[in-house]
Amino acid sequence: MSCYKLIQMKQMNNTITSELNDAQMSAVTAPLGNCQVLAGAGSGKTRVLVHRIAWLIQECGLSPHQILAVTFTNKAARELHTRIEAMLGFPTRTMWVGTFHGLAHRFLRAHWQAADLPESFQILDAEDQHRLIKRLHKELNLDDDRWPPKQSQWFINSQKDEARRPDSIILDGDIFTDTMVMVYRAYEEQCARAGVIDFAELLLRSYEVLQKHPDILSHYQQRFQYILVDEFQDTNTLQYLWLRLLKGPDSHIMVVGDDDQSIYSWRGARIKNIQSFTNDFPDAQTICLEQNYRSTKTILSAANAVIANNQKRLGKDLWTQGDDGESILLYTAFNEIDEARYVISCIQAWTELGNPNRSVAILYRSNAQSRVLEEELLRKSIPYRIYGGQKFFDRAEIKDALAYLRLIANRHDDTAFERVVNTPTRGIGNTTLNSLRDQARTSNYSLWQAAQEIVRDKLLSARAVTALQNFLNLTDELDANTRNDKLGDQTDYIIQRSGLRDFIGKDRTEKSQSRLENLDELVQATHAFTVDEFQQQDMPPLHAFLAHVALENSENQADVFEDSVQLMTLHAAKGLEFDLVIICGVEEGLFPHHMSAEDPVRLEEERRLCYVGMTRAKQKLIMTFAECRRLYGRENYHAPSRFLREIPEHLVNEVRMQTKISRPVSVQPAYGATQQTDISIGDNQIRLGQRIRHSKFGEGTVLNYEGSGEHAQVQVKFDRHGSKWLMVNLAKLETI
DNA sequence: GCGACATTGTTTTTT
DNA sequence: ACAATGTCGC
Numbered sequence: 001m002s003c004y005k006l007i008q009m010k011q012m013n014n015t016i017t018s019e020l021n022d023a024q025m026s027a028v029t030a031p032l033g034n035c036q037v038l039a040g041a042g043s044g045k046t047r048v049l050v051h052r053i054a055w056l057i058q059e060c061g062l063s064p065h066q067i068l069a070v071t072f073t074n075k076a077a078r079e080l081h082t083r084i085e086a087m088l089g090f091p092t093r094t095m096w097v098g099t100f101h102g103l104a105h106r107f108l109r110a111h112w113q114a115a116d117l118p119e120s121f122q123i124l125d126a127e128d129q130h131r132l133i134k135r136l137h138k139e140l141n142l143d144d145d146r147w148p149p150k151q152s153q154w155f156i157n158s159q160k161d162e163a164r165r166p167d168s169i170i171l172d173g174d175i176f177t178d179t180m181v182m183v184y185r186a187y188e189e190q191c192a193r194a195g196v197i198d199f200a201e202l203l204l205r206s207y208e209v210l211q212k213h214p215d216i217l218s219h220y221q222q223r224f225q226y227i228l229v230d231e232f233q234d235t236n237t238l239q240y241l242w243l244r245l246l247k248g249p250d251s252h253i254m255v256v257g258d259d260d261q262s263i264y265s266w267r268g269a270r271i272k273n274i275q276s277f278t279n280d281f282p283d284a285q286t287i288c289l290e291q292n293y294r295s296t297k298t299i300l301s302a303a304n305a306v307i308a309n310n311q312k313r314l315g316k317d318l319w320t321q322g323d324d325g326e327s328i329l330l331y332t333a334f335n336e337i338d339e340a341r342y343v344i345s346c347i348q349a350w351t352e353l354g355n356p357n358r359s360v361a362i363l364y365r366s367n368a369q370s371r372v373l374e375e376e377l378l379r380k381s382i383p384y385r386i387y388g389g390q391k392f393f394d395r396a397e398i399k400d401a402l403a404y405l406r407l408i409a410n411r412h413d414d415t416a417f418e419r420v421v422n423t424p425t426r427g428i429g430n431t432t433l434n435s436l437r438d439q440a441r442t443s444n445y446s447l448w449q450a451a452q453e454i455v456r457d458k459l460l461s462a463r464a465v466t467a468l469q470n471f472l473n474l475t476d477e478l479d480a481n482t483r484n485d486k487l488g489d490q491t492d493y494i495i496q497r498s499g500l501r502d503f504i505g506k507d508r509t510e511k512s513q514s515r516l517e518n519l520d521e522l523v524q525a526t527h528a529f530t531v532d533e534f535q536q537q538d539m540p541p542l543h544a545f546l547a548h549v550a551l552e553n554s555e556n557q558a559d560v561f562e563d564s565v566q567l568m569t570l571h572a573a574k575g576l577e578f579d580l581v582i583i584c585g586v587e588e589g590l591f592p593h594h595m596s597a598e599d600p601v602r603l604e605e606e607r608r609l610c611y612v613g614m615t616r617a618k619q620k621l622i623m624t625f626a627e628c629r630r631l632y633g634r635e636n637y638h639a640p641s642r643f644l645r646e647i648p649e650h651l652v653n654e655v656r657m658q659t660k661i662s663r664p665v666s667v668q669p670a671y672g673a674t675q676q677t678d679i680s681i682g683d684n685q686i687r688l689g690q691r692i693r694h695s696k697f698g699e700g701t702v703l704n705y706e707g708s709g710e711h712a713q714v715q716v717k718f719d720r721h722g723s724k725w726l727m728v729n730l731a732k733l734e735t736i
Numbered sequence: 737g738c739g740a741c742a743t744t745g746t747t748t749t750t751t
Numbered sequence: 752a753c754a755a756t757g758t759c760g761c
Contacts, residue, residue, distance in 0.1 A: 073750045203751095266748070267748085571749070572750090
């Protein structure tokens, strides 16, 4: 090795290991073996993954080609990949970095024959799956009241997540199991006929291919010398089995996770996998990352105190070298409107200090809570962005347009067929459709084939036959006329020619206008789409686009660059961080949610959710709860959440609602946090929760105030000296 | 086949 | 409260 190269390597080595603490260092430079990293919130988990991979390549001589890194979200996968490339300074296209589903998809595209799939198989999303199962229930004459399709959907998905096929489910003579298995069977047949597979099936099918084809298995086992798994606490049974199978006898695996941040057990995630890992790989080294680089001491102590109430923990104590920081503000709101006003007033105070809107996140337990907050943000003209909610490609009009594309790609895609056969309405109603379904079922055809037969043999009324004929012709025509077009032009033409555009825009409401805009956006997306070499190998653009849409249903990326306050559920906040975090609705019944309150296991998950939320905050944490909240049209009185009581008192500044104003009925008088006072310090009006400085007592928070002019007094809770009442014009106070 | 009413069930949702 | 279904009559 040349001297120059050695020096270069030495430098690289330095960049890989510099700025790492001891624990991070031992994870990054761990010997080439199995390893488990328990990474607390904000302990530099991604950093360790990135550096570890760089280390494997630079120091252990592994080629990127031999590395497999698995994440849960596309975003995490992208971040991982770009950071690795930035660190290494060269592209690593041959490295497999992706989500479980993305990687499984890639695998199945390569091995579709072994997987017994059509080459052009398409992915069924959750909504399509639901529709399909609903239709199946009808065909099987299952009463929807007794047998909700949602339940079957849940059953099928959880069986698949447990790697169970209908044949491997033990029939216990129970009518429930019998029925569910029957539906599962019918569902599988239907999917096979239509050439579609659902999310869980991506994993299960690829797992089975590996199991049944030793040659394929050994190829991948030999190829992937090192497997890394992010958010390991969120893996389900199937994902764990998949990983274990893929890890060859000579390869190694590193899993990174945090049992305290497991919040998806209701989706099949098994924290137990962390324990299983140490059992299955007894030689695995365990490394704990406990130093937190994100939050202040105060925030961290509070979060630690809350999570300490969980019994089932691996046990980990986060610490930080950071400052104490401000106390946690706890505001007791009168109702959710008051809460929203207080929250927004806090944000205003925060941004007046020069902080950008984007440094603030409002977190809540359930999406329904966002509306009041939104209204208040709107009223105060504060730009905001709501995460979650409906994804772009989930909008009805987009799915309609996509269904045309799917049908062109694959005529036997019944889900797509059902979706657009009468959208826009073209005289094919329920009666016709039912005969169509009958026909399809008895002949074991796709709906498309059944329709062809009906048209050919004129099996229905002349009117229905003509209508069907027109639809079949239309679809074929859309296909034939755009066969050589670019994807964007094809999409544009199809939306126009199918009549979808006119249909969507026919009434001139604002809603239909925005739907039209969405269609335009879709066309634009198809124009901009390029086949991703990694994920899609050499698929035709149309197929590649459909797969991309299903697997990477990104949200509307519009105005992502505007400096806006971020609103999201606590779940959606995992993995993110903000200078100021405001958690709303911290009430019994809402958080912890009443659906989870009785079950201790689920309660612990709620608590972890609380922990996740609190540890998102870097500098300042505000928690609010409302004594009274309108929920489902009723007014409910809730007690403050038990989680609040679990926070040590000395870390909290309790700000009480000020005014004794009677309940607002329809008008909303100014009160509480937004009430204007005539008490001011210098030029600044006093606000509840306002941070001030006293020459002797130091910094504190305004809890209360009284009187005006010369008699004005404020109650301040000082960070170090407890709370005191002070005369405003005597005490030397200044606002911060 | 389609539009107008009633009925229903409302946590979280990485793919 | 509210939206998203399903049922009914035309």
